Amino acid sequence: MTQTRSARPWYRRMTGRRPDEPHRSATPLELFFDLCFVVAVAQAADNLHGAVSEGHIGLAVGRYLMVFFAIWWAWMNFTWFASAYDTDDDVYRVTTLVQIAGALILASGVPRAFTEGDFATITVGYVVMRLATIVDWIRAAAGDPAHRIVALRYAGGVFVVQVGWLLRLALPDSWLAGSFLLLALAEVLVPAFAERPGMTPWHPRHIVERYGLFTLIVLGEVVLVTSVAIQTGLDAGDRQLWSLAAAGIAIVFALWWLYFDQPVAVSNQLRRALFWGYGHYLIFASVAAVGAGLAVEVNHERDDSHVSGLTAGYAVAVPVAVYVVTLWALHVRHRRRRWLTVACLCTVVLVLLVPLGPAPVHLVAVLLFCLVIATVLARRLGRSPDATAPEPTGSDGGPVGAQ
Structure with missing residues (x-):
């Protein structure tokens, strides 16, 4: 007998959403997620202001870009995942709240990162957020067979990079900038690697x-x-x-x-x-x-x-x-x-x-x-029809970029 969706175990309920779903808009949970990220953004901007006012310009800009990368990357990955797999069930809500908790931990570590160059708290908060996404991707692999390989690639790639972030904490200070660039590059390559077999159904x-x-x-x-x-x-x-x-x-x-x-x-x-x-x-x-x-x-x-x-x-x-x-x-x-x-x-x-x-x-x-x-x-x-040039299209007929 074929199971209905409600009868599936919790780890198989995360099926992909339709990319052409009508009237799709941000959910209250997504808006709450954004609201909590305000704290991290405010901390980054305020500490940049303080450091630049004190004359530490080069140091301030470098640390600001690193801090903001953590904020932006965690937000972006949640956003694209939610666009494809937001089931709004209890487990998904819990993993999202864990990510919010990680964002608050990250925000609490921003002042120390600017004043002392100590990124330990930021790293812990960031890894908490990213590990919660691994649970989501594993659920997506179980619930969406059509994109199972993609989801498992995401889960594996995210896990490996998070191990790298934790190991970075043990490196000498002279290696921190180079290791950050290497791990940040690894982070941004994960979606390019994972989505290659077939793109997830984001809207x-x-x-x-x-x-x-x-x-x-x-x-x-x-x-x-x-x-x-x-x-x-x-x-x-x-x-x-x-x-x-x-x-x-x-x-x-x-x-x-x-x-x-x-x-x-x-x-x-x-x-x-x-x-x-x-x-x-x-x-x-x-x-x-x-x-x-x-x-x-x-x-x-x-x-x-x-x-x-x-x-x-x-x-x-x-x-x-x-x-x-x-x-x-x-x-x-x-x-x-x-x-x-x-x-x-x-x-x-x-x-x-x-x-x-x-x-x-x-x-x-x-x-x-x-x-x-x-x-x-x-x-x-x-x-004006005379002033409008046709938009270039890709091989799939879609627009080649934002317009």
């Missing part, structure tokens, strides 16, 4: 929504960090920070507009899907770094930092430039609007030059405002 629109929601979360952190920094200055009686606050808000609004200006599509080709998904590391990290940079600029205006005006200006300009370049690569370049590409690249160049003059934050805000106008014009012109 394209659901993935786009999830990435958009996390972008909003990181933008919210920029607003929070900027607001707290400016409030501190105003409480101290510095009313000159109002214009800086206005410029910071304009930057946040522009970053939001540029990301959500047009609907996005994700290719169902593995290489292009990975490029789009991985590229968001720079989107998320740069947005959070903009908040830290604005806080550094506030400290400089209050003579409460150990960095020059040039450094404070670049603390905002560099992450903004990275954001615009990455957004162009992920969302803009496939629209076949050469003049919009020129506008993006000119904006990047000018943004990197404005710290050499006065009021860099205000000028960055103006440049982003001009870029927003350019994107709006490109969208309106694109509605």
Whole structure:
């Protein structure tokens, strides 16, 4: 007799979801997962701000990129797995809550990583999150025979890399940077290795929504960090920070507009899907770094930092430039609007030059405002049949990338 789904044992109930499932949207559990990651993002941005304000720029940037990799990679793997296999049963909820607990452990270790270079707590929290995903992948292997090989490849690959992270804790300090790069490379190669026999049934629109929601979360952190920094200055009686606050808000609004200006599509080709998904590391990290940079600029205006005006200006300009370049690569370049590409690249160049003059934050805000106008014009012109070029397609007929 064939068992119904409800009669299956718990480890066989995780079947793949339909990639064309209608009305698929983020679940309350996914939103709760994102909310708990806010703590880790806030810790990373706040400690970057503190370290840069103290003048430890190279050290701060390196440690920030490592910390944010752990945050982003754990979030991304949960997101793509949930898009394909979210059964919302009791076991799945428990493994997700374990991942949330790991995220909170990771967040608690961020200050020590910045001040002392001690990544032990972050590593433990990260490994807790990743080991919980192994349970999910084993369940997927048992419940989805069509993708069993893929799921087992994921489980095995994740396990091996986690052993590497734990062994890294015993290495001398001189090896930590090199070992991090090696293990981070191993992490990002696991999906490319695992998905090769056949891609898991993730939902394209659901993935786009999830990435958009996390972008909003990181933008919210920029607003929070900027607001707290400016409030501190105003409480101290510095009313000159109002214009800086206005410029910071304009930057946040522009970053939001540029990301959500047009609907996005994700290719169902593995290489292009990975490029789009991985590229968001720079989107998320740069947005959070903009908040830290604005806080550094506030400290400089209050003579409460150990960095020059040039450094404070670049603390905002560099992450903004990275954001615009990455957004162009992920969302803009496939629209076949050469003049919009020129506008993006000119904006990047000018943004990197404005710290050499006065009021860099205000000028960055103006440049982003001009870029927003350019994107709006490109969208309106694109509605004309004569101005619309056909989107390139892959061998499967799907779009070659985000558009």
